Amino acid sequence: MAVRSMTAYATTSVETVAGTLTIELKSVNSRFLDLQFRMNDEFRAYEPSFRETIMQNVKRGKVECRLSFARATQNPSALSLNNALFLELSKLQHEIRQHNPQAQAMTVNELLRWPGMIEEVAPDQETLQQQVKEAMSDTLATFTAEREREGAALTKALVERVDAMQRIVERIEPLIPQMVDQFKQKAIERMQEALGVALSDSVPVTLTQQDASERIRQEVTLYGMKIDVAEELSRLKIHLGETKVILEKGGLVGKRMDFMLQELNREANTLGSKAAIKELSDASMELKLLIEQIREQVQNLE
Incomplete structure (x- = not known):
């Protein structure tokens, strides 16, 4: 199924047996489906069928349907003698x-x-009804095609940003062992200091064994919290892969994409809070920027 944008415009004008009929459909973003109709009172009877037809094709968006009618000037064939x-x-x-x-x-x-003495021949209502129905069908087909065309362009832009996020994850994954080694070294030095094992003879032994054990426990805990980003990277890769699947599958992707962006943003924030090296901090900022760019575009998707 194609991904559709919630913004579109379409219009159709046809000559009916009673005059010129113009139907306009336009829509903007909305969390739900909101239908509004603007039409002459003489065509108000068509509103229920119009509403049903639109609801079968449109699921989200604020849609306005405007129907205007210009009555045809009289001609001899439309007149009769009383x-x-x-x-x-x-x-x-x-x-x-x-x-x-x-x-x-x-x-x-x-x-x-x-x-x-001169009577105007009323137009054939059955013929008029059929012409109005066909005009609405043509307008809705053009309207839907435009939503799909814009949706395809948005999908392409979104996939490009997802690819950029995947490249960021691939770039920082090899840095994790380096980060682990750096923190191991720092942890060892702090443990040595806590145990009174001097790197030089000027460092005295000042802690008891119990104090030293507690200090080591604190350092190891801090060490574990700081370097544990592998899980975040793994979830990021899974979420990015699922985001692509959603876009490729198409259909009503707006709400599903909102959920995926929440998950991606959560992992990017966690990655930033655990950043132990500048590269991880920069990667977190880049990811969050791309997520916000995607979020802005997703607001346009049905």
């Missing part, structure tokens, strides 16, 4: 002339100008 009125006038005219032979007969022009 035969009943014409016969009634002819009958009355005949009766009048029987009583008053001098009375002049009504001219054709006078007859045609008589109120109600």
Whole structure:
């Protein structure tokens, strides 16, 4: 399934049996599906079917559907003679002339100008309904295609940022052994100092065995907390791989991507708090910057 953006615009204008019909669809970001309709009262009866059709194709976003109608000017084929009125006038005219032979007969022009003599033929409602339905279908198809087209562009940008994050993780993984060695050396030196094992003869033995054991325990605990970033890196790789799977699978990815970004941000923050060397601290900042860039784009996805 294609990934869709929540922002799009589409319009369709068609000539119907009653006049020119224009349908517009536009949408912006929203956590849920919010449908709004703007249309002439004479077309309000179409709103339920429009709503159902849109809901079948759109799951998130603030969508506005605007329907405007320009009635066609009258043409001869749309006019008819009111035969009943014409016969009634002819009958009355005949009766009048029987009583008053001098009375002049009504001219054709006078007859045609008589109120109600000319009737406008109502458009075929079934045909009009079918044309409105087809216009809505065409507009929605264009609207959906635009959402998918923008969604594809956003997906490409997101995958590029995920790739950049994976490269950062791959770059810092080899640095972990180096970091461990550095902290081992520091831990050894601190233990020696705690036990009174002087690196020079000027360092006196000042701690009891119990104090020295407690100091060693503290140093080892600190050492373990500082260097334990392998788990964070492992989870980062798993989350980044799953993020790619979500984007490749497509469909309704917005909410799933929100969850993955929360997890990625948590691991990046933990990595930064445990950073024992500058490279890890820089990597954490780079990861969080990319996560924020992804988050901004994900707000546009359905």
